[in-house]
Structure formats: structure tokens, C-alpha cells
Amino acid sequence: MNSIQRFSLTRRLSSVESYLRHLCGGAFRVGVKDEGDWFYSQEWWDPHERGHTVSQSSSSRGNGVVSVVAHPSSLPSRESWAETEGWLDNRYMEIMGRDGAKNEKFKILGYQWRSLRFNDDTRQSTVKVMAAFRALQPSSIFYMQHPHCLAVPYLKSMVSVGLTSLAASKYDLTSAAIGKKQMRILCVGHGGGSLPLFLANHILGALVDIVEIDPVVISESVRAMGFPAFSVMTATGKRALPTPDIIDQVMWRGIHERLFLYESEAKEFILNNQNNSYDIIFMDAYDGADIFPHSLWDSNSLFMKALSERLHHEHGTLVVNLHSDADISDLDRSIEGVTTGKYVRKVGKAYKKGLMENERNGLVFSCEVPWLCNVSLVVSRGMSSDGRHRDQIKTSLMKTSLEVDKILRLPFSFLDYLKTGLAII
Structure with missing residues (x-):
């Protein structure tokens, strides 16, 4: 018997969705525009349009x-644009006072997609950036990354399956969302920073540690992709900038104080921060050859042991972005959308051994990413099969996803990233 059970949520979806939407009081938002919808990927992922290197x-x-x-x-x-310019004006006045902000106005120059690439080939991250300036200082151009926009579907998948699993583990997501309790988050791999920025923007209690091995990636994300400069940390654990400048406060006050961007190897960071316990960890770390390092999923390594100690023992959730390796000949053609191959199973089993071996509860599953050949792998210490059938687990996750939709009120639904290609490992 296979150690992985595969099932798809596409069958009978309309009736299940209808039932769950009724239960959750119509959490689906009609007409809300998601600027990161995959429809707009044609603007930045056209193989015939190379774009402008900035x-x-x-x-x-x-x-x-x-x-x-x-x-x-x-x-x-x-x-x-006028509405956003007004928001910038008001933020500036809040910081400088009415007299200090006299006659100061902000003007928007435009918006761009900006993609981080390795070797002019591998797209590591894509963000949306606003360029603006102060009317009294036309040369004072600054860039602000949109904190509500996740352009690449695998990021939405990671957020959807991760926060749904955390909520299903009886974690009080509502209190974290409104800032009544802290949520400790670790992001391994930074790219342009859209994932940690999105989390800090939408979860007011989120404290987000970010670990990035490459100082060039950190520099480019701040300088060219509009990530908050005040988030950058030194090796001693202090802010690289003791105080944020005025424009950074206008753009990011209330958010950048909760972002902590470290230049470090993941192993070194985990081993050296023994006092931190994380509610959820997102792992999206690929090298220049687009390979997920084995050192990050070796079940017998010191890193895995330390990771196990850092992940909250009651509800801790790990989400890993993986490339799908499913061979179509291995798949049951009667089951739609399942893309879990031997590599994904192997990685899942490694995390299961390393993080679940001494735990009473636990569930490991993967979920395919729409439109891309990626899989989101979830290791949940707070969830358990409890002898339930696969359909019961499926329905429970779908219901919880809609409840989380109501809490966070994002421009996309988590259900869209949970309803196809789930596999229990």
C-alpha cells in the first residue's frame, strides 16, 4: 500500500462549496479586484517581452x-491615483503635524511590476511597485511595494494552506489578525519580500523574522523593489537604520516595526535563536540553479532538530514551496489535479520524521498550486486525522478556509488554493 493517499477536491465541488458558503455567511467577495490575479501575469511573464533591467x-x-x-x-x-496621493498626504501630516506638512503634496508617477531574476533566467520573485515623489522636492522619487499584492500563485497557495492549517489547529487567528495577540512568523528565503510584507500588512499581530542568505538579494529588494529599509537587521540583532526616515514612516509606520530581515544561513539562524518559538514557518529557499537545498530537509541534521525545537509544539505549522515532480504515468487518471511525485513524497516524509516523530498529533499533506508546477507542502502539529476519512479532512479544511476568509477579508479566497490536488502524506 502506498504511504501517500491522494484525492482531488474538484469532484462534487459545486455542492460542497455551496454548503460551506452558506455555513460561513457568504464569505466570498463579489467584484473585489485582486491586482495580483494570475490574469495580470501576461504583463510581466511574456517570454517575448524581456522588460527593462533597472x-x-x-x-x-x-x-x-x-x-x-x-x-x-x-x-x-x-x-x-488621487485617493492614494491623499492617503500619503494624510500620513505625512500625521507624522509632521499640520504646520510641518504645510503645502506638502505627494504625486504618483506610476506603477510597475518588478521581477527579481537569477542569471537573467530564473524568476525568483515578482512584486508591484509604486513610484511617487514630494511635490516640493520633485527629485525625491521613492518606491513603495504594494503590501496587498501576491503576484505568483504559489505564494497565495502557501498563505492559504498555511493559515488554514494554523486556524484548524485551534490557533486564535482572529486575535492575531486584529493585533490582540502576537503571531510569530519565520520566512526562510526573501526574494522581493512580498510574502512577509503581505503577512505583516494583513495580520496586525504578526512579528515576521526573514532569513536571506544573499546580501545582494536583500539590497535589491530594498533599493529596487520597494521593501521597507527599516526592516534590515545587523549581525548583532539591531536595526541597520536606528530610526526610519520620514518617507519610510509615511509608507510603512505600523508595518516595518514588525519586520526583521536578517542576512544569514537558515541553519545558522535557527541554531542561534533558541529562545524563539514560531507559530508558522514559510520556507521558500532556492539557489541560482533553482534547487531546494537538501540541507533544509535532511531529517537527521542539526538543522532539522533545531527546527523541531523552534516550531510551536501544539499548533506549529511549516509550509514549504516545492517544485512538482509528478510523472503523469504514476498518476491515477481518474483523479484530477494530483501532482505529487516521488520527490515531494520524499521531502514530506523527511519533515514528518524530523518534526513529528515525538509528537502526539500531526498531519502532513501537500496541495498543488493552480497554473504552476509547484506544490505547497504542509506539516501541521495541531491537526490530526483522528481516524477521519479523507473526505472528512477535506471538508473540514474547506470550511476552515472560508472562516479564515471572513477573518482576513483578502481579495482572493483561500478555498481556491485548497480545492484541488490535495494529498495526505
Whole structure:
């Protein structure tokens, strides 16, 4: 018997969705525009349109040539710019006071997609960036990354399956979302920073540690991709910038204080931060050859042992972005959308052994990412099969995802990233 049970949520989906939507009071939002919808990927993922390189540096950490490439963005529309300019004006006045902000106005120049690439080939991250300036200082152009936009589907998948699993583990997500309790988050791998920024923006109690091995990636994310500069930490654990400048406060006050971006190897960071316990860990770490290092999933390593100690023992959740390796000949053609191959199973079993061996509860599952050949692997210490059938686990996750939709009110539904290609490992 296979050690992995595969099932798809596409069958009878309409009746299940209808039932769950009724239970959750209509959590689905009609007409809310998601600027990170995959529909807009044609603006930045056109193989015939190389874009405009705005920055380029050489990495000393195996990532080759690191470049940031820009493409025009159709949204937000020009008609909406005045509202954002007004928001910037008001934020500036809150910080400087009415007298200090006298006659100061902000103007938007436009919006771009900006993609981080390794060796002019591998797309590591794509973000949406706003360019603006102060009217009294036209040369004072600054860039702000949109904190509500996840452009690549695998990031939405990681957020959806991760937070749904955490909520299903009886974690009080509502209190964390409104800032009444802290949620400790670790992101291994930074890219352009859209994932940690999104989490800090939408979960007011989130304290997000970010670990990135390559200083060039950190520099480019801040300089060319509009990630908050105040988030950067030193090797001694202090802020690289003792105080944020005025523009950073205008853009990021209330958010950048809860972001902590470290230049470090994941193993070194985990081993040296023994006092931290994380509610959820997101792992999206690939090198210049687009390979997920074995050192991050070796079940017998010191890193895995330390990771096990850092992950909360009651509800701790780990989410890993993996490339799908499913061979179509291995799949049951009667089951739609399952893309779990031998490699994904092997990685899942390694984390199961390393993180679940001494735990009473636990559930490991994977979920395919729409539109891409990626899989989100979830290791949940708070969930358990409890002898339930697969359909019962499926329905429970779907119901919980809609409850989380109601709490966070995002422009996309978590259900869309849970309803196909689930596999229990």
C-alpha cells in the first residue's frame, strides 16, 4: 500500500462549496479586484517581452547575476491615483503635524511590476511597485511595494494552506489578525519580500523574522523593489537604520516595526535563536540553479532538530514551496489535479520524521498550486486525522478556509488554493 493517499477536491465541488458558503455567511467577495490575479501575469511573464533591467549585481552566494526587471502595470488605474496621493498626504501630516506638512503634496508617477531574476533566467520573485515623489522636492522619487499584492500563485497557495492549517489547529487567528495577540512568523528565503510584507500588512499581530542568505538579494529588494529599509537587521540583532526616515514612516509606520530581515544561513539562524518559538514557518529557499537545498530537509541534521525545537509544539505549522515532480504515468487518471511525485513524497516524509516523530498529533499533506508546477507542502502539529476519512479532512479544511476568509477579508479566497490536488502524506 502506498504511504501517500491522494484525492482531488474538484469532484462534487459545486455542492460542497455551496454548503460551506452558506455555513460561513457568504464569505466570498463579489467584484473585489485582486491586482495580483494570475490574469495580470501576461504583463510581466511574456517570454517575448524581456522588460527593462533597472538594477543588476553579481552574487557571491551562488546566485550568479541578480537583476531586477521592470514591466508596466495596468493597475491601479490612473483614476484611483488621487485617493492614494491623499492617503500619503494624510500620513505625512500625521507624522509632521499640520504646520510641518504645510503645502506638502505627494504625486504618483506610476506603477510597475518588478521581477527579481537569477542569471537573467530564473524568476525568483515578482512584486508591484509604486513610484511617487514630494511635490516640493520633485527629485525625491521613492518606491513603495504594494503590501496587498501576491503576484505568483504559489505564494497565495502557501498563505492559504498555511493559515488554514494554523486556524484548524485551534490557533486564535482572529486575535492575531486584529493585533490582540502576537503571531510569530519565520520566512526562510526573501526574494522581493512580498510574502512577509503581505503577512505583516494583513495580520496586525504578526512579528515576521526573514532569513536571506544573499546580501545582494536583500539590497535589491530594498533599493529596487520597494521593501521597507527599516526592516534590515545587523549581525548583532539591531536595526541597520536606528530610526526610519520620514518617507519610510509615511509608507510603512505600523508595518516595518514588525519586520526583521536578517542576512544569514537558515541553519545558522535557527541554531542561534533558541529562545524563539514560531507559530508558522514559510520556507521558500532556492539557489541560482533553482534547487531546494537538501540541507533544509535532511531529517537527521542539526538543522532539522533545531527546527523541531523552534516550531510551536501544539499548533506549529511549516509550509514549504516545492517544485512538482509528478510523472503523469504514476498518476491515477481518474483523479484530477494530483501532482505529487516521488520527490515531494520524499521531502514530506523527511519533515514528518524530523518534526513529528515525538509528537502526539500531526498531519502532513501537500496541495498543488493552480497554473504552476509547484506544490505547497504542509506539516501541521495541531491537526490530526483522528481516524477521519479523507473526505472528512477535506471538508473540514474547506470550511476552515472560508472562516479564515471572513477573518482576513483578502481579495482572493483561500478555498481556491485548497480545492484541488490535495494529498495526505
